[in-house]
Structures are given as C-alpha cells and as structure tokens.
Amino acid sequence: QVLLVESGGGLVQAGGSLRLSCTASGGTISRYCMGWFRQAPGKEREFVAAISWSGGSRDYGSVKGRFTISRDNAKNTVSLVMNSLKPEDTAVYYCAAKTTYYAGQTFRKEDEYEYWGQGTQVTVSS
16 A cells, blocks of 8 residues: 655745655555646646656646656655646645556556545645
8 A cells, every 4th residue: 555645735926836746655656657636626636747657758738848747766756846837726736656567658547546645735826
C-alpha cells in the first residue's frame, strides 16, 4: 500500500508560480505511473499531468506549456511546477499512482489510478 501526501499548495496571485510535491511512503514509486489531477468547486476531477515511471514520458492536459511534472524515484517524490497561474487553476490538486509494467506508459483516466493523496488546495487570486 502506497501512501501519498501532497504539499506546496497555497494562495498566489494570477501570473505567479507554485511548486507542488507529492511524497510517497509505504513503498517505492519506481514502478508507478504518477499523475496529478485537480478538482474545482462544482466541477469534475480533471487530469492535469502524468509521468511514466522511467520519467521518459510525460503527458499534460489543458495546462500544457505552463505546468511541468517531474519525479525523483530515489526520493520517492513527484513534483508539479505551475507557472503563469490563472484564477481558473484554482482547485484541490491530487497526486495519484498507478502500477505499470511499461517504462514509458502514462494514463489520463482517474479510475485507472490505484492510490490517491488527500489533496492540497491551490487558490489563484485575480
């Protein structure tokens, strides 16, 4: 069982940046595709980004070009650097993990992910 804990959320002005981190315990993330999702009030959970366990493949949702996902398997962490933030980026951001056997595989569907963190709030003021 992998336990995921997000950190780094907060309040930032539009145009600013934040770095979210996801730290795993209870097991290594080295064989997991890691993803970030977000959920704004009154909206469905949305795919943000994913990175394969090798780190060689990355996939982004609507945030492509502004957000960057990365991972450090040795430290059991995944990060999401968010630049040029907009008020519409306001949401609770969740880290998720999915077992995969292929080094370059990523996933976009939330129901494919096995483990989830509790989320961290990101609020972007205009």
